[in-house]
Structure formats: C-alpha cells, structure tokens
Amino acid sequence: MKSLVIFLILVLSHMCSGQEASDSVAQALLQRLDDARFPGAYEMSMKMETHRPGRDPLYYSYDIVGIGEDKSLMTVTDPPRERDKQVLLNDENLWFFVPDVSRPVKLTRKASFMGSVFSNEDVMNSTLADDYLARILARTERGGKVHFRVELTAKTRSVAYAKMECGIDSASAIPDTITFYGLTGKALKQEVVNQTGFLAGRERPTIMTMHDFLEEGAFTRVEILTLKEREDVPESTFDPTRLGK
DSSP, rough: OOOHHHHHHHHHHHHHHHHHHHHHHHHHHHHHHHHHHHEEEEEEEEEEEEEOOOOOEEEEEEEEEEETTTEEEEEEEESGGGOOOOEEEEEEEEEEOTSSSSSOOOOOOBBBTSSSSSBBHHOOOOOHHHHHHEEEEEHHHHHHHHEEEEEEEEEEETTSOEEEEEETTTTOOOOOEEEOOOSSOOOEEEEEEEEEEEEEEEEEEEEEEEEETSSSSSEEEEEEEEEEEOOOOOGGGGGGTTTTT
C-alpha cells in the first residue's frame, strides 16, 4: 500500500511539472508573438479596408508613429475628405482629433474603430502576454516546422475577450489564426494572418483579415506597407493636448 502511494505521488508530481513546463513554453511563445508585432520605436504606413454586406466599403490609409504596443499616433492620409484626422493611443486611453474641432474627443472602448470590424478596445489591448495566461492545447509538425495550438485565458475581466485560441509557428512566433471568445464562450471574431514579410529587421505579419462572426460576411483587411525602426519618438507626440499642433 505504501509503495502504491509513493508511486501515485511520483506520477502526479511528474504530471504537474510537465504541465508547468508546457505552460512556460506557451507563455514564452506569447511574449515572442507580442515582440513580432512592433519594434521599440517605429514609423509605419498601412491601409485598411472594411466590407459589410449591404454597405459601401470603407478605405483608409494611415501614417503611424509609435513606441511599442501602447503608444501610437495615427494620421489619416486617405481618403481626401478624412485627411489629417488623427487617432492617438496612450496606454489605456484613445482620442480622436478632427482638424476643424478645437479639442480631441476621448473614444469609448466598445465602439467600432473607424467603422471597421475592430473595436477601439481591440486597438487598445495589444499586449497579450500581460493580460492572458497561455497553455498549449496541441503540438503538430507542418512541413518540418513545429506548430502549436495555444489557448489564452484572461487574467481579469477588464480585457476585451475572455479567451483566445491561436495557432503559432514556433520558429517565427507568428500566428496563422487567432479566434476571440466572449464571456459566454461564443466565438466573436477571428483574425487570419494572410501574409508575412521581412520588416524592421525580422519576419512580421504584413496582411491580416479580421472576420466578424456576429455579422456574417463582415471583415476588415489590414496591410502594412512600410515599417521602420526609429532611434527615438518624443514623448510629447502622445500628449492629447498637442494634437493638431
């Protein structure tokens, strides 16, 4: 009997240590996924198009400067009627500035970002490793490359999604898909990485499409045109009182 108890303790100990190692690998993958998005200080140009059934498509182009994932200033360059409007992200705050209006407007988290499938909260919550715990669901090989299926569970209820599931290439740490789930467990959206490219010193996603499962046929496609590292971006760039100056 005593030997059986010792055996069970050893088995359970091995199972727990194996799970901890797996979770550690998953969390490291998540941190690498965050790192693949943006360099420290950067400037970039991108275009975004949104399609919804029964509506005219929306097309926008932006010039962006930023620091990491939580500070950026987006300036609309196209279409002409929207030119020079700005969206400022500074930590957990998002502002919208129109040149003919005297002061910027603080945006609500749940509203659509520039009419797209993305919400303002999607734009604000971009550092996954800080907000989610990761665990590996499956490990497969594709063309000689290791591919992980990873589940992300929110650490708190303050983030946009209760859970995410993503497929991540272990070599590049770039996901092929990320599925977003609400508190009820229902899938709400799915982001597909359609293309990658070498930008700012490493392989990064260059074309991504976000599909809205709550509005059949609705999607937003984002294409990164250029991305360059900068030595420095002044902190004053992200001061909402300086927008338009």
